[in-house]
Amino acid sequence: MYQKKIPVSLYCGLHYFKEILNGKWKLMLIHYISEGFLRPSELQRVIPKADRRVMNRQLEELVLHGFITKKIYDGKLSKVEYKLTSLGENLLPLIYEIERWGQENQSVIEKAMKNDPKFEHVV
Template identity: 50%
Template sequence: MYERKIPLSLHCGLDLTGEVLYGKWKMRLLWFINEGYKRPSELQRKIPDASRRVLHIQLKELEGHELISKIIYPQVPPKVEYSLTEFGKTLIPVIAVLGKWGDDNEERLRCLILKRSEPL
């Protein structure tokens, strides 16, 4: 069973938000589900750098935080679709603002990130 190495810190809104959204692909998953990509295979195509396993884990965590809901259709082969909950929809404007900030500062951020990744 998974054991956290760093204890939970839930003392303020930033801690709570971070606990829910930390994960490399979570914000992108929420954004793509909001845009209408609902099937796991569609999400995998939209985020090809992520492994199926990691996407599955992060989708499950988003579901556990009640940001998305999962519908399993009883057919062969099984069909699964994800959708945003009303609670999850409240995050879309926040993600949009973060994305706009990244777009507005793209060149500067890219240079800073690449500079940090260079060997010393």
């Protein structure tokens, strides 16, 4: 398993948040699971740009850290479903507020992204 070269420093709540929820798709996964997209294939459809391997790893991290649960149904074809825990549900108001902020500031953010070379490939 990967180990960070620089030790994690947890000075405040922002450090905890960043360390545990850092990931390109984690907040979106929590949001979409709350909206009823429970199966990996459903999540892949609503986040089509997410690499399947990365998305699966981030789902497993969310399970490990207690934001979601994973239920495996045995059968001819095994089926997996994810559900939010109380910790994940507790995060939803923050996710909705971040989404609202992004929508309200979309034009300013898009302008800033156009001036930043690392966002050249963003469509």
